[in-house]
Amino acid sequence: MISEIALVLSGHAVWGRLLMIEATGLSKTYGKTRAVDGLSFEVRPGAVTGFLGPNGSGKSTTMRMVLGLDRPTAGTVTLDGRQYHDLKWPLREVGALLEAKSIHPGRSARNHLWSLAQTNAIPKGRVDEVLELVGLTAVADRKAGKFSLGMSQRLGIASALLGDPGVLLFDEPVNGLDPEGILWVRTLFHSLAGEGRTIFVSSHLMSEMALTATDLVVIGRGRLIADTTVDDFINSNTEATVLVRSPEASRLAEVLTSSGASVVNGDNGSLLVTGARSSQIGEAAHAAGIALHELSPQQASLEEVFMDLTSDAVDFHGITSATTRAAS
Amino acid sequence: MTTLAVPLPSTESGRAGLRHAIRSEWTKLRSVRSTWISLAVIVVAGIGLSALVSNVEATRWANLGPVDRAQFDPVRFSQTGEFISQFVVGVLGALVVTSEYSTGSIRTTLAAMPRRTTVLVAKAMVVGAVVFVVTQITAFISFFVSQEVLTAHGGKALPAGSSIVTQLRTSVIPVVTLANGGAVRAVILCGVYLTMLTLIALGIGFILRHSAGAISLYVGLLLVIPLVIGILPSSISGSIEKYLPSNLGLAMIVVTTRKTDFAGVLLSPWAATGLLALYAAIIVVLAAWVLARRDA
Ligand SMILES: Nc1ncnc2c1ncn2[C@@H]1O[C@H](COP(=O)(O)OP(=O)(O)OP(=O)(O)O)[C@@H](O)[C@H]1O
Numbered sequence: 140m141i142s143e144i145a146l147v148l149s150g151h152a153v154w155g156r157l158l159m160i161e162a163t164g165l166s167k168t169y170g171k172t173r174a175v176d177g178l179s180f181e182v183r184p185g186a187v188t189g190f191l192g193p194n195g196s197g198k199s200t201t202m203r204m205v206l207g208l209d210r211p212t213a214g215t216v217t218l219d220g221r222q223y224h225d226l227k228w229p230l231r232e233v234g235a236l237l238e239a240k241s242i243h244p245g246r247s248a249r250n251h252l253w254s255l256a257q258t259n260a261i262p263k264g265r266v267d268e269v270l271e272l273v274g275l276t277a278v279a280d281r282k283a284g285k286f287s288l289g290m291s292q293r294l295g296i297a298s299a300l301l302g303d304p305g306v307l308l309f310d311e312p313v314n315g316l317d318p319e320g321i322l323w324v325r326t327l328f329h330s331l332a333g334e335g336r337t338i339f340v341s342s343h344l345m346s347e348m349a350l351t352a353t354d355l356v357v358i359g360r361g362r363l364i365a366d367t368t369v370d371d372f373i374n375s376n377t378e379a380t381v382l383v384r385s386p387e388a389s390r391l392a393e394v395l396t397s398s399g400a401s402v403v404n405g406d407n408g409s410l411l412v413t414g415a416r417s418s419q420i421g422e423a424a425h426a427a428g429i430a431l432h433e434l435s436p437q438q439a440s441l442e443e444v445f446m447d448l449t450s451d452a453v454d455f456h457g458i459t460s461a462t463t464r465a466a467s
Numbered sequence: 468m469t470t471l472a473v474p475l476p477s478t479e480s481g482r483a484g485l486r487h488a489i490r491s492e493w494t495k496l497r498s499v500r501s502t503w504i505s506l507a508v509i510v511v512a513g514i515g516l517s518a519l520v521s522n523v524e525a526t527r528w529a530n531l532g533p534v535d536r537a538q539f540d541p542v543r544f545s546q547t548g549e550f551i552s553q554f555v556v557g558v559l560g561a562l563v564v565t566s567e568y569s570t571g572s573i574r575t576t577l578a579a580m581p582r583r584t585t586v587l588v589a590k591a592m593v594v595g596a597v598v599f600v601v602t603q604i605t606a607f608i609s610f611f612v613s614q615e616v617l618t619a620h621g622g623k624a625l626p627a628g629s630s631i632v633t634q635l636r637t638s639v640i641p642v643v644t645l646a647n648g649g650a651v652r653a654v655i656l657c658g659v660y661l662t663m664l665t666l667i668a669l670g671i672g673f674i675l676r677h678s679a680g681a682i683s684l685y686v687g688l689l690l691v692i693p694l695v696i697g698i699l700p701s702s703i704s705g706s707i708e709k710y711l712p713s714n715l716g717l718a719m720i721v722v723t724t725r726k727t728d729f730a731g732v733l734l735s736p737w738a739a740t741g742l743l744a745l746y747a748a749i750i751v752v753l754a755a756w757v758l759a760r761r762d763a
């Protein structure tokens with residue numbers, strides 16, 4: 140891949156080492172469970188890539204394989220063509236937050252970070268720096284076991300940033316964060332990606348991903364469902380519908396129908412048009428001298444698209460209303 | 468916002484290796500309170516129990532017959548604290564590993580240092596060195612304190628250089644110095660015994676990855692197996708007993724009794740040390756093998 144290139148994005152000199160995560164035919168079987176099944180995808184630098192999938196779809200397993208913690212049953216995952224195991228200073232190339240609470244409860248945040256820093260010859264000053272960055276300076280010497288889930292998430296993010304790595308993996312980083320914390324994480328990810336780093340974030344919160352990620356890797360039951368951008372993912376998986384209002388609705392309907400679009404009547408005299416983009420509708424109306432009062436594309440939310448796509452790949456369904464009714 | 472003010476040293480040369488892992492493990496070990504509690508118990512219980520037992524044995528001296536007097540071992544009494552310490556070092560050695568598995572931080576550790584054997588070696592070296600130093604200091608202090616206790620009961624020092632096993636006809640409580648045959652060896656091997664037990668517990672920790680399981684197995688090896696073997700017919704138990712870790716420890720520490728009631732039952736101190744080292748090596752190598760192969 141491209142390496143040692145200094146990019147300039149929005150006027151800032153940014154991250155010099157570009158790292159691509161590449162999975163090829165990645166599979167992992169635990170006993171009889173196929174946790175990950177022939178997964179191939181790429182995660183590029185300079186963007187936040189969302190990693191979406193229902194519970195038990197293999198997101199955490201995939202992340203552990205990226206970090207060389209679990210050995211793939213088949214396939215490979217590489218960082219710029221290299222195996223994780225071959226990285227000389229792993230923390231300076233890849234930072235990860237796997238589970239927020241995975242810290243000895245009796246150890247202070249500062250000592251935890253310092254012990255981690257020492258493994259990769261990272262100077263002590265950097266520990267204070269990342270503590271400051273995540274806002275934990277005031278509690279740095281308190282036992283990590285006394286931290287709230289949100290504080291633990293921040294400590295996990297601090298440890299991921301310790302080596303100033305070009306690749307960052309976060310497994311459900313906003314779990315337990317309050318709205319302010321979520322906003323902080325989103326801003327942080329955007330700025331990290333803006334510096335040219337590779338950001339790979341798993342989440343259940345589709346609405347959150349729509350705001351955080353630009354790229355998407357979607358999986359269900361360990362298999363790849365989509366490797367795309369958020370915009371393309373929504374566009375290609377929803378039939379674009381445009382809502383139109385006009386004082387001459389019936390004439391507009393005729394014009395649009397004759398140009399090949401299909402039109403149905405919506406609420407309050409509106410028209411719902413499919414088979415034509417909003418730009419085409421606007422031009423057709425203009426050409427026919429018809430005034431428009433509203434012209435709005437109806438986008439399905441990421442949540443809806445995701446539910447649609449993965450509904451047959453969901454392992455665990457909640458109790459249905461039918462069951463509840465039968466019981467009452 | 469996220470870029471460095473503190474520059475990282477050049478990564479051109481070298482790689483994250485053993486010396487980095489050792490520094491990290493030392494930080495981890497010293498930054499939890501359980502380490503300090505364990506070490507305090509080793510020192511306090513080690514010296515306290517040894518002094519107490521020396522005191523009890525000294526008060527019994529007047530009523531002992533010639534055979535019992537011949538078995539009176541002022542060195543072994545001075546190391547009685549080892550009985551408690553062997554469990555403390557076991558818990559310490561196991562927890563160094565299993566606490567990382569129970570919290571999940573082993574994944575952070577192995578992601579930072581993907582060469583897993585390096586992690587194991589660093590842990591073993593750090594906890595092994597700490598236990599060795601502390602138990603060695605404790606063993607020597609226990610030795611001197613216990614001799615003071617015996618002296619306070621009217622004990623008399625054996626002539627320097629004399630072998631402790633020659634005291635058969637002494638009429639006063641024998642008090643020894645490090646200059647007496649076998650004393651230095653016994654005191655040093657007490658620390659060596661506890662250090663090797665620590666490594667065995669650490670290895671069991673990597674193999675079982677579970678605190679309760681690892682500590683149970685360790686205690687089982689030291690206490691339960693000897694009990695089970697004890698109820699077997701003596702023809703069988705007699706031939707196995709001397710190879711048990713706890714009896715290897717005894718063989719490393721006793722001095723006078725070797726020639727009397729334990730005659731033929733215990734291995735020689737150095738054979739015992741070698742065999743225990745072999746046990747520790749087997750368990751640690753097995754631990755390294757499973758650590759390298761299993762998913763973290
Ligand atoms: N170490 C393991 N041993 C056995 N089975 C495992 C192991 N790790 C994961 N699994 C199984 O593999 C499947 C994928 O799990 P994984 O944790 O990767 O999913 P996930 O997408 O991260 O789920 P969630 O959204 O709930 O975090 C599940 O069926 C899980 O039970």
Ligand SMILES: [Mg+2]
Binds near residue numbers: 198199200310
């Ligand atoms: Mg998960």
